[in-house]
Amino acid sequence: MSYPDLKDLASCRRCKRLADYIKDLPPAKGRTRGEYRNLPVSGFGDPEARVFLVGLAPGAHGANRTGRPFTGDGAGDFMYPLLFETGFANQPEAVSADDGLELRDLYISNVVKCVPPQNKPLAAEFNRCRPYLVAERGGLHNLKVVVTLGLGAFNSYMRLYLEQGQIKRLADYPFAHGASYRLPDGIWVVACYHTSRYNVNTGRMTRQMFVDLMRRVRTLAENG
């Protein structure tokens, strides 16, 4: 596996399907193309963080527009007020990359850095983008806990351990909301349902579930 420089992320076109999709993505109703960044989206947050939260991919009209993960879409509108409530953010609002939001003891990114059609990256796209995830994770020298939002993020993160020979089978680490595993390098991984608008609207994910999970994550970070 090659390990790319994060400085090259914004110009990455290694996934032609995704680069072409982003280029032609029509803006949401009421917005113009000029409001959209339409580039790979890197992670952001506290470089001293003990907690790394990873989602699947940028939202087409959220992070792809604003350039910051979970900013300007339903998943972020649900999540950031709860990160504020649990002490992981300095404010509940996340509307643009220059809105003053600061993360505390937390870094946030996605396992795939470009918007995929139907929000479904291909296996090759997960694999191609994983080195960027590795690079981001490598910069977090105090890392204790990785929170994965949704099955796609969980599987992509666990594949990293598989590729490195640190675990033998993904099947030994089943995904379930709240499942936590201490991995061979001492880092905890905690599985969480995605905070997507669909999951929130159907009740699969609730405010209390997310708050409870992040409080447990803090305890793991403090005791880990």
Ligand code: SF4
């Ligand atoms: S998904 Fe990742 S590897 Fe693929 S083009 Fe975007 S940044 Fe590059």
